Amino acid sequence: MRTYITPTQDATIYQRYPSSNSGLDEILEVGKLIKPLDGNNMYASGSVRALINFDIASGSAYPSTAKYYLKLYLATANDVNRYQEIEAYPVSRSWVEGSGYFYQDVQNATDGVSWQSASADQLWATSGSDFTTAVSGTVTLSAFPLTDIRIEVTDIIAPVVSGSNTTPWNGLLLKFPTTDEQDSRNKGNLKFFSSNTHTVFGPRLEIVWSSQSFSTGSLKPIPNSNITVTPKNLKEAYTQGEIDKIYFVVRDPYPDKRYDEKQRYRNQYYFPSESYYRIVDQVSGVVLQDFDPYSAIDCDATGSYITLDTTGLDVNRYYDIDLKIKRGGLVFFPEFTYTFKVDNDD
Numbered sequence: 001m002r003t004y005i006t007p008t009q010d011a012t013i014y015q016r017y018p019s020s021n022s023g024l025d026e027i028l029e030v031g032k033l034i035k036p037l038d039g040n041n042m043y044a045s046g047s048v049r050a051l052i053n054f055d056i057a058s059g060s061a062y063p064s065t066a067k068y069y070l071k072l073y074l075a076t077a078n079d080v081n082r083y084q085e086i087e088a089y090p091v092s093r094s095w096v097e098g099s100g101y102f103y104q105d106v107q108n109a110t111d112g113v114s115w116q117s118a119s120a121d122q123l124w125a126t127s128g129s130d131f132t133t134a135v136s137g138t139v140t141l142s143a144f145p146l147t148d149i150r151i152e153v154t155d156i157i158a159p160v161v162s163g164s165n166t167t168p169w170n171g172l173l174l175k176f177p178t179t180d181e182q183d184s185r186n187k188g189n190l191k192f193f194s195s196n197t198h199t200v201f202g203p204r205l206e207i208v209w210s211s212q213s214f215s216t217g218s219l220k221p222i223p224n225s226n227i228t229v230t231p232k233n234l235k236e237a238y239t240q241g242e243i244d245k246i247y248f249v250v251r252d253p254y255p256d257k258r259y260d261e262k263q264r265y266r267n268q269y270y271f272p273s274e275s276y277y278r279i280v281d282q283v284s285g286v287v288l289q290d291f292d293p294y295s296a297i298d299c300d301a302t303g304s305y306i307t308l309d310t311t312g313l314d315v316n317r318y319y320d321i322d323l324k325i326k327r328g329g330l331v332f333f334p335e336f337t338y339t340f341k342v343d344n345d346d
Helices: 040-045 154-162
Strands: 002-005 009-014 027-032 047-053 067-072 074-078 084-090 117-119 137-141 149-152 172-175 189-193 204-208 228-231 237-239 243-251 275-281 287-289 298-300 303-309 317-327 330-332 338-343
Touching: 009 027, 027 172, 067 154, 084 149, 084 154, 137 149, 137 154
Parallel strands: 237 338
Antiparallel strands: 002 204, 009 047, 027 047, 027 189, 047 172, 067 149, 067 204, 074 189, 084 137, 084 172, 228 243, 243 303, 275 287, 275 317, 298 303, 317 330, 317 338
């Protein structure tokens, strides 16, 4: 099973611009940035960090086996070292996103988080934000050209969900390791889309756990890859947050003719247990849920089905469902693409 949570607030803080708030910017930055007139040596004090928060309540309905990943979509990257690490830490005090901009240069608001302040009237105890290093998440940028990143933050968030955390939940801080921040030779800068982006590339907290249920009853296994697949109850549109079971009718495309009273399409099959689905944004082609064990297709006596969770999908957009079937060591993709829309609840 897989679901997503979108941020409640996010912002970037700049060491060389200690009072600047960027709460409404469409970009989140991590790495280094200096003022135009600074020399290269100032990269040692030109750190850039990102803060991001999600609404996570103690006792949330996620199993203890769930894993948590922060997904960030890359906009641009400059001068990033190969195998650069990005660290994630839990922020140890509350902060306010604010209404300022950095790149748009519309306003330099003072009502939110900055390098020196957590909010308009509260300074950080330590400039650059207050955070705890007791637990963390790390990702190494090993792929070049650089791509979007996915940081596992299970060790940080699982205790929040279970209620065993010792520090109140205030979101995540993203930064380069301290040695890299203090290294004037490190000039790496990564820009990711923020929650204020007008694209489909906003940050997400991905929550996954194994939940496949597989009981075939009197159904028959598919005889070969020559099958026809039709969704039995897929709706044209879903309200964001709606969760629904989508059953598939799996049958022969051209059944043998019979001169009796039995239905020609009497054979109803089920997909093998190693069958998966994915969800793709129709216009952008962004894969929001890929083929993996967390998107395994379930089965009961009625037929094969998926549990569609629209919680983290953007509204007023169309999505495609694709299938991947593994049978007898062979993998095939049925000629099946069905589309649905996600609406808001207005």
